[in-house]
Amino acid sequence: MKVLKLIIKNPLRHKLRTTLTILGIAIAVISFGLLRTVVTAWYVGVEGSSANRLITRQAVSFIFPLPYSYRDKIAQIEGVKNLTYANWFGGVYIDKNQFFARIAADAETIFDVYPEFMLTKDELETFKRERNSCILGEGIARQYNLKVGYIMTLEGDIYPGNWEFIVRGIYRPRDKTTDASQMIFHWNYVNERMKEDMPERSGDIGWYIVQIEDPAKSAIISEQIDALFKNSPAETKTETERAFQQGFLAATSAIIDSMNVISFIIVGIIMLILGNTMIMAARERTREYAVFKALGFSGKHLTQIILGESLFISAVGGGVGLVLTFPIVVAFEKVIPKGFFPVFQIEPITVILAVSAAILIGIAAAIFPIQRALSTKIIDGFRFVG
Amino acid sequence: MSAIIQVQNVSKSYWRDSFEVPVLNDLSLEVNRGDFVALMGPSGSGKTTLLNMIAGIDRPSKGKLIVDGTDISTLGESSLAKWRSAKIGFVFQFYNLIPVLTAFENVELPLLLTKLSKAERKKHVETALGIVGLGDRMHHSPKQLSGGQEQRVAIARAIVTDPVILVADEPTGDLDKHSAEEILTLMERLNKEFHKTILIVTHDPHAASRAKIIRNLEKGDLIPEVA
Ligand SMILES: Nc1ncnc2c1ncn2[C@@H]1O[C@H](COP(=O)(O)OP(=O)(O)O)[C@@H](O)[C@H]1O
Numbered sequence: 008m009k010v011l012k013l014i015i016k017n018p019l020r021h022k023l024r025t026t027l028t029i030l031g032i033a034i035a036v037i038s039f040g041l042l043r044t045v046v047t048a049w050y051v052g053v054e055g056s057s058a059n060r061l062i063t064r065q066a067v068s069f070i071f072p073l074p075y076s077y078r079d080k081i082a083q084i085e086g087v088k089n090l091t092y093a094n095w096f097g098g099v100y101i102d103k104n105q106f107f108a109r110i111a112a113d114a115e116t117i118f119d120v121y122p123e124f125m126l127t128k129d130e131l132e133t134f135k136r137e138r139n140s141c142i143l144g145e146g147i148a149r150q151y152n153l154k155v156g157y158i159m160t161l162e163g164d165i166y167p168g169n170w171e172f173i174v175r176g177i178y179r180p181r182d183k184t185t186d187a188s189q190m191i192f193h194w195n196y197v198n199e200r201m202k203e204d205m206p207e208r209s210g211d212i213g214w215y216i217v218q219i220e221d222p223a224k225s226a227i228i229s230e231q232i233d234a235l236f237k238n239s240p241a242e243t244k245t246e247t248e249r250a251f252q253q254g255f256l257a258a259t260s261a262i263i264d265s266m267n268v269i270s271f272i273i274v275g276i277i278m279l280i281l282g283n284t285m286i287m288a289a290r291e292r293t294r295e296y297a298v299f300k301a302l303g304f305s306g307k308h309l310t311q312i313i314l315g316e317s318l319f320i321s322a323v324g325g326g327v328g329l330v331l332t333f334p335i336v337v338a339f340e341k342v343i344p345k346g347f348f349p350v351f352q353i354e355p356i357t358v359i360l361a362v363s364a365a366i367l368i369g370i371a372a373a374i375f376p377i378q379r380a381l382s383t384k385i386i387d388g389f390r391f392v393g
Numbered sequence: 394m395s396a397i398i399q400v401q402n403v404s405k406s407y408w409r410d411s412f413e414v415p416v417l418n419d420l421s422l423e424v425n426r427g428d429f430v431a432l433m434g435p436s437g438s439g440k441t442t443l444l445n446m447i448a449g450i451d452r453p454s455k456g457k458l459i460v461d462g463t464d465i466s467t468l469g470e471s472s473l474a475k476w477r478s479a480k481i482g483f484v485f486q487f488y489n490l491i492p493v494l495t496a497f498e499n500v501e502l503p504l505l506l507t508k509l510s511k512a513e514r515k516k517h518v519e520t521a522l523g524i525v526g527l528g529d530r531m532h533h534s535p536k537q538l539s540g541g542q543e544q545r546v547a548i549a550r551a552i553v554t555d556p557v558i559l560v561a562d563e564p565t566g567d568l569d570k571h572s573a574e575e576i577l578t579l580m581e582r583l584n585k586e587f588h589k590t591i592l593i594v595t596h597d598p599h600a601a602s603r604a605k606i607i608r609n610l611e612k613g614d615l616i617p618e619v620a
Pocket residue numbers: 386387390407408409414416434435436437438439440441442443
């Protein structure tokens with residue numbers, strides 16, 4: 008391309024303007040990348056949930072418990088393959104800003120229902136045998152440098168007092184979307200101590216997890232479960248794990264939705280930044296474009312010059328932004344509570360979206376200036392006074 | 394031998410909003426090969442308009458333009474562009490150099506449309522810049538040159554493709570007396586030594602006096618030649 012020299016030299020005419028434009032694009036790309044990473048991290052969490060698991064919780068709110076007696080009734084429903092239950096333990100491990108899920112679950116059945124938490128046969132048997140043992144996700148074990156045999160002390164809040172657990176297994180996530188940051192221990196162990204300390208709370212179940220044979224029946228089975236406890240003091244609400252996950256942080260979900268929208272608004276903003284620069288540039292060069300045309304250069308050449316410059320700026324801005332996005336996402340991950348998002352990394356789709364957005368923006372920002380340059384008659388170009 | 398430029402009964406009007414503004418009325422003019430013609434006349438008399446049509450960057454409303462054997466009033470946009478790049482060298486009042494390119498690169502521009510190799514282009518550019526006396530300023534940018542030097546670069550750009558006709562619209566209009574003199578001398582040389590047919594527009598009688606023929610325009614009409 009013979010006009011290459013101009014494509015590179017033109018943006019250097021107004022160094023400050025070009026620098027600001029490039030910075031604007033870079034910042035927008037960083038925001039885009041960060042927002043998309045949060046959005047995808049959120050959906051990864053949701054996608055990690057299984058379609059053949061139902062969650063049964065108290066109808067009013069998930070913070071109210073369900074009676075233990077529901078277990079047998081739910082188990083009798085046709086189509087239920089496995090059933091387990093769990094309580095949200097909460098508590099603090101070392102630092103209250105460090106967040107990971109701590110769950111008291113039925114040791115006998117929990118890993119039948121969650122096959123994506125992979126344990127060796129030995130680990131599972133030892134865990135089931137020892138009442139005060141726990142299983143850790145690989146991610147958490149690595150983060151705190153915990154190994155099998157280590158003791159973990161939690162400071163309870165929902166369940167007051169100090170709690171000691173001995174690590175008996177470290178589960179490996181089966182899929183990329185599997186949450187590797189959970190701590191799971193015996194519901195029985197917690198419940199026994201509650202019988203002594205707070206007998207009125209013993210036997211409380213946070214939620215039941217119902218594994219069903221056929222995901223297509225999830226709606227019918229959910230209705231059947233909820234019908235069982237209709238008009239009882241503790242009515243239930245049953246939904247798929249996916250729906251539960253989304254509803255669990257309903258407010259967050261709204262924020263995520265708006266982030267999703269904002270990330271695309273940002274693309275629009277970059278377009279305006281670059282579009283503005285390109286329109287100013289094309290206006291200033293009206294006379295030059297007339298010179299090019301008078302010398303015999305065609306519309307194709309002018310298109311190359313203008314489009315090239317636009318793409319050049321958007322590529323540099325996009326490139327700078329993309330390169331900076333990686334360290335910034337890493338830094339961001341350090342700031343948000345650990346384990347808040349089980350998987351927090353820049354997805355290839357985010358990079359692809361950012362790159363294609365940069366290219367599209369480069370093209371879009373050039374359309375108006377090109378159209379103007381092509382349609383201006385030579386004599387009008389010469390008479391034009393900027 | 395027929396004239397290299399034949400303007401035959403050309404009329405031109407522009408449209409301003411919905412008003413037709415007549416600029417040239419049924420004008421005819423012939424310029425012979427090797428002539429050096431100055432077009433004079435008061436501001437707004439249509440000199441630039443006539444020059445632009447001869448150079449193929451504007452079109453007549455009526456009439457015929459035959460330049461170096463081609464009826465350019467019938468050419469399509471892209472054939473006209475090709476024709477211009479081969480036949481016409483342009484010199485403007487405000488030089489119109491591309492500010493981000495060096496003198497060398499500015500002069501090289503029209504050659505980018507030819508099939509010449511890089512080495513051949515370099516040779517042509519050096520020759521053209523040599524003719525205008527700027528062989529030692531090749532890698533200067535327009536900003537580093539004086540007005541007179543810029544105009545000389547523009548002339549080098551106009552002659553680098555070896556066109557048959559040079560058109561210059563007020564080439565000395567923005568220059569001091571000394572630089573203007575240099576440019577006019579250069580034009581004379583291009584006419585005498587290189588046999589270029591030259592058409593300049595000027596309202597400076599002194600500048601016009603350097604041409605072989607002076608023609609006067611008055612409100613869109615050519616004043617008959619005095620023998
Ligand atoms: N592109 C245009 N649109 C409208 N009017 C024009 C245009 N070009 C020239 N004119 C008008 O035509 C007349 C002659 O212009 P021009 O040829 O530039 O005169 P000169 O070069 O002799 O000063 C002027 O009245 C000018 O305003």
